[in-house]
Amino acid sequence: MPAGELPLGVSGGVFAGVEGLVPDALADHLCSVQLIDHHVHGTFNERVDRAGFEAAINEGSTDPVPGFMTQFDSPLGLSIRRWCAPLLGLEPLAAADEYWARRSELSPEELARTMLPAAGVARWIVDTGFKGDLITTPDELTKLSDVPSSEILRLERLTEDLLEDGTSPDGFPDAFRAALRTAVDNPEVLGTKTIAAYRIGFDVNWTRPADAEVVAHARELSARPGPLRVDDEVLIAFGVHEAAAHGLPIQVHVGFGDRDMDLHRSDPMLLLPLLRAMSPVPVLLLHCYPFQRQAGYLAQAFDHVNFDVGLAINYLGVRSTGLVAEALETAPFAKQLYSSDAFGPPELHVLGSVLWRRAMGLVLGDWVRAGDCSDDDAIRIVDMIGVRNSERVYALPAHPGLPGRP
Numbered sequence: 001m002p003a004g005e006l007p008l009g010v011s012g013g014v015f016a017g018v019e020g021l022v023p024d025a026l027a028d029h030l031c032s033v034q035l036i037d038h039h040v041h042g043t044f045n046e047r048v049d050r051a052g053f054e055a056a057i058n059e060g061s062t063d064p065v066p067g068f069m070t071q072f073d074s075p076l077g078l079s080i081r082r083w084c085a086p087l088l089g090l091e092p093l094a095a096a097d098e099y100w101a102r103r104s105e106l107s108p109e110e111l112a113r114t115m116l117p118a119a120g121v122a123r124w125i126v127d128t129g130f131k132g133d134l135i136t137t138p139d140e141l142t143k144l145s146d147v148p149s150s151e152i153l154r155l156e157r158l159t160e161d162l163l164e165d166g167t168s169p170d171g172f173p174d175a176f177r178a179a180l181r182t183a184v185d186n187p188e189v190l191g192t193k194t195i196a197a198y199r200i201g202f203d204v205n206w207t208r209p210a211d212a213e214v215v216a217h218a219r220e221l222s223a224r225p226g227p228l229r230v231d232d233e234v235l236i237a238f239g240v241h242e243a244a245a246h247g248l249p250i251q252v253h254v255g256f257g258d259r260d261m262d263l264h265r266s267d268p269m270l271l272l273p274l275l276r277a278m279s280p281v282p283v284l285l286l287h288c289y290p291f292q293r294q295a296g297y298l299a300q301a302f303d304h305v306n307f308d309v310g311l312a313i314n315y316l317g318v319r320s321t322g323l324v325a326e327a328l329e330t331a332p333f334a335k336q337l338y339s340s341d342a343f344g345p346p347e348l349h350v351l352g353s354v355l356w357r358r359a360m361g362l363v364l365g366d367w368v369r370a371g372d373c374s375d376d377d378a379i380r381i382v383d384m385i386g387v388r389n390s391e392r393v394y395a396l397p398a399h400p401g402l403p404g405r406p
């Protein structure tokens with residue numbers, strides 16, 4: 001057992017059941033490397049009931065889980081029973097009811113303190129834009145896990161906050177630019193994010209708008225009755241181009257999300273006009289499933305495009321090995337990043353890491369055994385995707401713990 005092995009409580013660790021398929025040096029490295037989770041949210045800070053928990057392990061539906069089924073009967077449910085049950089002192093694959101009974105004995109804080117260290121993460125890069133009051137803040141996540149957190153600024157949220165707080169439409173473009181300058185100066189903020197996929201889809205006009213046009217659209221949005229919600233392509237394109245002009249990396253929600261989103265309009269190929277026209281700051285295509293091949297192509301075609309397959313790794317469970325293999329098809333290894341995109345149950349923070357490590361071991365282990373790459377190559381690929389590419393994209397200080405750093 002390597003000294004830095006994740007505290008999973010499973011005999012054989014991450015590679016239980018597939019011993020022999022992953023070469024020892026690669027397996028040892030994958031069991032100990034401390035990852036950067038470049039797209040993640042907080043953990044629940046309040047108790048959830050079973051219905052709330054099951055809803056939190058279903059990304060697509062917004063309805064309660066129907067009575068004829070349980071969300072534990074899914075690839076993600078199986079993975080929770082296999083990998084998280086031992087963290088709670090149960091046997092792997094403990095029954096769903098038994099898992100739920102044991103989980104219910106622990107407070108949200110105890111659950112987070114048990115699960116988060118098992119993720120083996122050295123830094124969380126936290127998206128604070130959604131349902132911020134139900135989940136832990138970056139500071140709280142740091143307290144619960146003893147590792148640092150950084151933040152991502154959501155562009156649509158910034159627009160909504162400014163207009164809700166009384167910024168006049170005439171003053172909006174300059175107020176937005178001033179807020180971005182403040183963000184650039186804040187060392188906690190590493191980049192920005194757009195949820196254009198949820199609000200307008202990608203098949204829109206991505207031309208950089210003139211300020212007069214932005215003012216007109218801000219005025220129209222502010223005059224609408226009801227809560228302010230940015231679903232205006234001029235305002236969203238303005239935010240993205242301004243963030244790029246300020247030099248901030250931009251995360252873009254792509255693919256997999258709940259059914260409010262038109263999934264077919266979030267194919268990253270539809271972003272080609274934007275990618276060709278924008279200032280070439282790092283673009284991070286998030287999750288991408290089921291468009292991981294398109295994302296890999298774009299990462300090859302544009303120097304500033306990077307991508308991850310977070311979120312889907314958790315939801316595919318045992319089949320995440322196939323997803324990780326497809327993500328390794330076209331993109332240069334320097335263009336892919338690790339993320340869990342965990343939100344809510346801390347099971348998701350640990351599973352993202354465990355399933356990624358296991359899938360990387362199985363896929364790259366095949367390559368090593370077939371003579372297609374060396375042990376050292378496989379370990380370097382793990383370090384690029386798990387750590388170094390995030391360091392480069394977000395200009396983070398170099399990770400001290402990796403051997404053979406340039």
Ligand SMILES: [Zn+2]
Pocket residue numbers: 039253286287311341
């Ligand atoms: Zn996400």
